[in-house]
Amino acid sequence: MTNSSRRAEEPVITAADFQKMIVGASYFFDGEKETINALNVFPVPDGDTGTNMSMTLAAAAEAALNYRGGAVGDIAVRTASSALMGARGNSGVILSQLLRGIARGLQKKKVAYPDDLSKAFQYGVVYAYKAVSRPVEGTILTVARETARGARSAARGGEDFLKIIESAIKSGREALARTPEMLPALKEAGVVDAGGLGLVVFLEGCLFSVQHALGEIPARKEAGEMEAGGGGTVDSKASPPKDSLRLTRPYCTELIVAGNSEVDRLKEKLGPLGDSLLVVEQDNLCRVHLHTADPGAVLTLCAAYGSLHKIKIDNMADQHRHISSLPTPVEAVITLSGSKEQKGKDDTGIIAVSFGEGIKELFLNLGADEIVYGGQTMNPRVEDLFNAVQRLPTDRVILLPNNKNIQMVAQQVQKLCAGEVAVIGSRTIAQGLAALVAFNPAAGFDHNLRAMEASLQQVKSGELTYATRETVIEGKKVARGAYLGLYDGQLCSAGEEIATTGLHLIARMLDENDELVTILYGKTITRGEAETFAAAVEKAHPGVEVELKYGGQPIYYYILAVE
Amino acid sequence: MSKIALVTDSTAYLTGEEIARCGVTVIPLTVNFEEGFIYDEIVDTEEFFARVDRAGKLPFTSQPSGGQFTEVYRQLLEQGKEVISIHVSSRLSGTFENSAAAASGVDSSKITVIDSLTTSAPLAFLVLAAAQWAEEGLNRAGISARLEQAVGELGSYFIPQTLEYMKKGGRIGGAQALLGSLLQIRPVLHFWKGEVAVLDKVRTQRKAIQRMLQELPRESKKLKAAVIHCAAPEDAAAIKELIIKAAPHAKVEIREIGPVLIIHGGPGLVGMGYWAHD
Numbered sequence: 079m080t081n082s083s084r085r086a087e088e089p090v091i092t093a094a095d096f097q098k099m100i101v102g103a104s105y106f107f108d109g110e111k112e113t114i115n116a117l118n119v120f121p122v123p124d125g126d127t128g129t130n131m132s133m134t135l136a137a138a139a140e141a142a143l144n145y146r147g148g149a150v151g152d153i154a155v156r157t158a159s160s161a162l163m164g165a166r167g168n169s170g171v172i173l174s175q176l177l178r179g180i181a182r183g184l185q186k187k188k189v190a191y192p193d194d195l196s197k198a199f200q201y202g203v204v205y206a207y208k209a210v211s212r213p214v215e216g217t218i219l220t221v222a223r224e225t226a227r228g229a230r231s232a233a234r235g236g237e238d239f240l241k242i243i244e245s246a247i248k249s250g251r252e253a254l255a256r257t258p259e260m261l262p263a264l265k266e267a268g269v270v271d272a273g274g275l276g277l278v279v280f281l282e283g284c285l286f287s288v289q290h291a292l293g294e295i296p297a298r299k300e301a302g303e304m305e306a307g308g309g310g311t312v313d314s315k316a317s318p319p320k321d322s323l324r325l326t327r328p329y330c331t332e333l334i335v336a337g338n339s340e341v342d343r344l345k346e347k348l349g350p351l352g353d354s355l356l357v358v359e360q361d362n363l364c365r366v367h368l369h370t371a372d373p374g375a376v377l378t379l380c381a382a383y384g385s386l387h388k389i390k391i392d393n394m395a396d397q398h399r400h401i402s403s404l405p406t407p408v409e410a411v412i413t414l415s416g417s418k419e420q421k422g423k424d425d426t427g428i429i430a431v432s433f434g435e436g437i438k439e440l441f442l443n444l445g446a447d448e449i450v451y452g453g454q455t456m457n458p459r460v461e462d463l464f465n466a467v468q469r470l471p472t473d474r475v476i477l478l479p480n481n482k483n484i485q486m487v488a489q490q491v492q493k494l495c496a497g498e499v500a501v502i503g504s505r506t507i508a509q510g511l512a513a514l515v516a517f518n519p520a521a522g523f524d525h526n527l528r529a530m531e532a533s534l535q536q537v538k539s540g541e542l543t544y545a546t547r548e549t550v551i552e553g554k555k556v557a558r559g560a561y562l563g564l565y566d567g568q569l570c571s572a573g574e575e576i577a578t579t580g581l582h583l584i585a586r587m588l589d590e591n592d593e594l595v596t597i598l599y600g601k602t603i604t605r606g607e608a609e610t611f612a613a614a615v616e617k618a619h620p621g622v623e624v625e626l627k628y629g630g631q632p633i634y635y636y637i638l639a640v641e
Numbered sequence: 642m643s644k645i646a647l648v649t650d651s652t653a654y655l656t657g658e659e660i661a662r663c664g665v666t667v668i669p670l671t672v673n674f675e676e677g678f679i680y681d682e683i684v685d686t687e688e689f690f691a692r693v694d695r696a697g698k699l700p701f702t703s704q705p706s707g708g709q710f711t712e713v714y715r716q717l718l719e720q721g722k723e724v725i726s727i728h729v730s731s732r733l734s735g736t737f738e739n740s741a742a743a744a745s746g747v748d749s750s751k752i753t754v755i756d757s758l759t760t761s762a763p764l765a766f767l768v769l770a771a772a773q774w775a776e777e778g779l780n781r782a783g784i785s786a787r788l789e790q791a792v793g794e795l796g797s798y799f800i801p802q803t804l805e806y807m808k809k810g811g812r813i814g815g816a817q818a819l820l821g822s823l824l825q826i827r828p829v830l831h832f833w834k835g836e837v838a839v840l841d842k843v844r845t846q847r848k849a850i851q852r853m854l855q856e857l858p859r860e861s862k863k864l865k866a867a868v869i870h871c872a873a874p875e876d877a878a879a880i881k882e883l884i885i886k887a888a889p890h891a892k893v894e895i896r897e898i899g900p901v902l903i904i905h906g907g908p909g910l911v912g913m914g915y916w917a918h919d
Contacts, residue, residue: 439823440823440824443823443824444823444824511824512844515824515826515842515843515844516841516842516843518839518840518841518842520838520839529841536848593845593846593847593848594825594844594845596824596844623825623845625824625825627823627824641844641845641848
């Protein structure tokens with residue numbers, strides 16, 4: 079911030095300034111996101127705060143970039159609503175709410191004066207706190223509040239807007255440094271709050287971009303490194319802005335082939351026609367999903383194997399067009415439609431967030447209408463869930479986020495939607511499945527919500543994953559890469575072998591009232607390994623029934639449900 | 642001797658003693674294998690399912706013909722009786738329809754046909770109560786009115802171990818959505834307006850039983866209950882104890898079900914029937 083700015087003496091922020099700030103901050107942030115990702119409290123793979131905030135900002139930047147008008151209030155409003163739709167993870171939602179508050183502070187203004195900026199920060203804090211049902215200090219919220227305080231004191235002192243942002247950053251940094259004192263988990267892990275750092279980096283990006291020409295920003299990422307001080311070291315491999323996605327196989331083709339008994343052969347024949355091939359058979363119905371350049375050939379081929387139903391062909395370029403300016407590659411968001419009877423307006427639709435081929439099938443089979451791809455480390459956007467709600471013909475929709483880091487995104491969708499949308503507090507796949515089992519299409523909406531919420535308490539969730547860094551569990555040191563067992567989100571077992579760690583975890587989960595252990599094995603586990611593990615569980619606990627299913631999930635070797 | 646004669650069908654699964662004591666005429670449904678049929682009465686379940694397995698496909702059930710009803714009604718009327726004929730839910734079987742048609746063919750001024758909207762133990766409750774009311778001297782209209790009211794006071798719940806048989810038999814109704822579940826699901830089914838519907842779904846047998854017992858109107862002053870089962874006497878005895886614990890004043894019995902119902906419910910089915918009136 080030593081650069082003296084050519085704009086320092088200008089008293090106002092124009093729409094062009096705002097555009098430059100948001101777009102520049104998005105690129106700037108992208109260079110810092112790995113630093114933020116590295117601030118992981120839990121030694122397990124989970125939702126990456128840096129990535130989530132970066133993608134949220136990319137959505138904001140896209141709207142800013144496309145803005146052609148001349149009013150700062152207008153661009154702020156558009157930026158905020160795009161940020162909301164693109165928000166991923168809890169931190170992304172909070173960031174989008176800060177932008178929304180800022181937009182509220184600037185709305186209807188052609189240009190913003192220093193005082194307006196300070197007020198906009200205050201609004202931002204109010205909106206951010208409102209988005210969180212139980213605000214916790216020592217998080218991004220604390221940092222947001224302090225940045226606003228810093229901005230206000232500079233504005234009262236009659237400073238210009240560069241000084242206001244600088245002051246906000248300074249107060250934010252100080253608050254960030256105090257977060258480990260407020261949250262013991264941060265202190266134990268020896269880190270500051272990731273979302274809080276993300277907010278500071280965002281503001282630094284805003285400042286950096288008003289001090290530099292827009293074209294300079296991606297090239298000047300190294301400058302960000304030097305200034306990232308308190309957040310730890312910075313990954314130097316910043317990626318250049320990405321070209322538009324070129325899709326060689328743009329047609330996402332989905333259909334059901336009925337009466338087919340030669341699945342393997344069909345699969346083999348479809349292989350050369352595209353990628354991301356999924357062929358799932360059940361009850362003589364075969365669901366096909368494929369990205370192809372030639373959907374006609376796919377249909378012709380499938381027609382030779384049975385009658386065709388529920389044909390759905392989407393040009394993925396349409397889906398991707400709006401994200402083509404993103405600085406970060408994005409995992410494709412796939413939604414699958416359920417195979418059940420078409421629902422009507424008066425029915426209740428169900429959308430589940432899940433990952434893993436097998437788990438998706440389980441959710442669809444138990445009555446989910448749409449699956450939004452996502453989960454641990456892959457948090458869907460508000461827009462993904464919003465679109466899924468829009469696609470359902472039902473007025474009432476139940477969302478199953480199945481992850482704690484998707485809860486807030488789902489709650490934002492609830493606020494955005496016109497019909498009755500309810501979010502179930504499912505924090506794990508096991509809870510999501512339990513909730514869906516409790517759903518009764520013949521029962522009323524409220525009755526189902528109660529039954530589904532109650533079911534969450536009746537299942538214990540277990541997950542078997544690996545340590546992303548060295549850690550200590552119950553006084554014992556655990557090496558990086560060791561297997562870790564989580565019971566209802568808490569670390570409870572660790573070991574060098576999957577099976578023994580898993581058995582230990584299950585032994586901790588079970589009590590004398592439990593009857594059933596459901597095991598979903600992940601995509602890196604073979605059927606044989608899973609069967610051996612299931613047999614070991616049965617042997618160790620002769621009183622309980624064990625049900626083994628293919629989950630196909632990444633990250634978790636096993637997902638367990640005990641009830 | 643009462644002027645009232647009672648008729649029911651085999652799905653009440655009355656015991657021989659009850660039939661004799663109440664003078665009920667039981668018209669049997671039949672279970673038809675390719676090589677012949679059997680009458681619907683309590684059988685050795687193991688033997689029965691062994692036969693089903695040998696047959697390779699599920700036998701089908703037949704309702705009694707209108708002719709059978711006509712003959713029984715004629716005989717009873719000739720003896721100077723009036724008839725109350727109480728039957729399995731019209732939404733589940735054509736038995737009621739055939740009996741109603743036969744009744745209007747014979748003499749509808751002397752025969753009342755009652756649709757129980759259920760079957761098994763709760764149907765038995767109706768027949769036994771009607772016999773007692775007749776004994777007490779109530780006339781046909783009085784008994785019929787009481788029966789119509791009682792139909793609304795019955796509860797019928799059951800937990801099949803498998804939905805396979807219900808699926809094959811096409812009698813799954815509202816439980817359709819449960820078919821082909823990849824995960825083990827224990828549905829708790831009940832009779833709702835005469836049809837089989839899903840009350841709830843859980844993952845384990847114990848939870849299913851707990852869920853079913855929640856439906857017991859334990860506050861009801863006069864509560865008659867029956868545990869229904871197919872080849873699950875131990876489970877049935879355990880459920881009986883649970884009912885007694887929940888409602889110590891209830892009269893609880895255990896009743897088995899026979900071929901017509903078990904080929905839909907499958908072996909291992911348990912259930913609960915009650916009649917609650919204050």
